[in-house]
Amino acid sequence: MLFLTFTFNPELFANPSLAFDHGRDRLRRIFFKLRQGVEWQGKLYRIDSPYCVKVEFHKSGWAHFHVIFLTRRFLPGELLTELWGYGRPNVQRIRNHTFRYLLKYVTKGGGLPEWVKGRCRLRIFQSSRGFYTTPNKPKPAPEKEGPKRKVSTLGERLERWGRTALLQSGDNFQQLILGAPFLELLSELILPVARAGRYLGNGHIQINDRTDIMPWILTKPKSLPADYTFTE
Numbered sequence: 001m002l003f004l005t006f007t008f009n010p011e012l013f014a015n016p017s018l019a020f021d022h023g024r025d026r027l028r029r030i031f032f033k034l035r036q037g038v039e040w041q042g043k044l045y046r047i048d049s050p051y052c053v054k055v056e057f058h059k060s061g062w063a064h065f066h067v068i069f070l071t072r073r074f075l076p077g078e079l080l081t082e083l084w085g086y087g088r089p090n091v092q093r094i095r096n097h098t099f100r101y102l103l104k105y106v107t108k109g110g111g112l113p114e115w116v117k118g119r120c121r122l123r124i125f126q127s128s129r130g131f132y133t134t135p136n137k138p139k140p141a142p143e144k145e146g147p148k149r150k151v152s153t154l155g156e157r158l159e160r161w162g163r164t165a166l167l168q169s170g171d172n173f174q175q176l177i178l179g180a181p182f183l184e185l186l187s188e189l190i191l192p193v194a195r196a197g198r199y200l201g202n203g204h205i206q207i208n209d210r211t212d213i214m215p216w217i218l219t220k221p222k223s224l225p226a227d228y229t230f231t232e
Helices: 016-036 077-084 096-106 154-162 182-195
Strands: 002-006 038-040 043-045 051-057 063-069 090-093 125-127 164-169 172-177 199-201 204-207 228-231
Touching: 016 038, 016 051, 016 063, 016 077, 038 077, 077 090, 154 164, 164 182, 182 199, 182 204
Parallel strands: none
Antiparallel strands: 002 063, 002 090, 038 043, 051 063, 051 125, 164 172, 164 228, 199 204, 204 228
């Protein structure tokens, strides 16, 4: 299998967002050319194998792409550099026993730069047909289209998720919408909670007096037991 990494030369673009859009389009063109076959230095290189693509972001905000091809064919790094044109790609060979570890690495999560949060949609990981071997399943009947909802940006969704919390009592959970980010609530309650020995670690707090959190909750729970834990 082939493990490819495509990075950008920042001198070629005005900003990371523009580089990302051009790079994503360039990758699609590269995959198409490889499926058709590319003649280079007197040899024909053709790869029509399943693949996956993962985008990651440096702390500087610039993106780079990881690509795994399920093939044993050889692909010169110089050819990829010529096809990519935005920097110097890296080519590595993957053995079967390291594939799962590498796939786990490229599918891990990470932080998002500010320019990404302003977008409504972004595919961090995607795979071509046949990358995963799964049994054929009947296609579900198409759903009727309802009224179109307003699409929020990634930044708006992250902010909304930051204002949610889970209320747990035994095996029962309720999701609550807060009037402020959970971390603000935690920072206000952490000192008295810690002194009372009710901080359980990892953002979990034991609440015995419901009046501690009621002013923070926008969606009131149906019922509050005497003892419950509260977490983001």
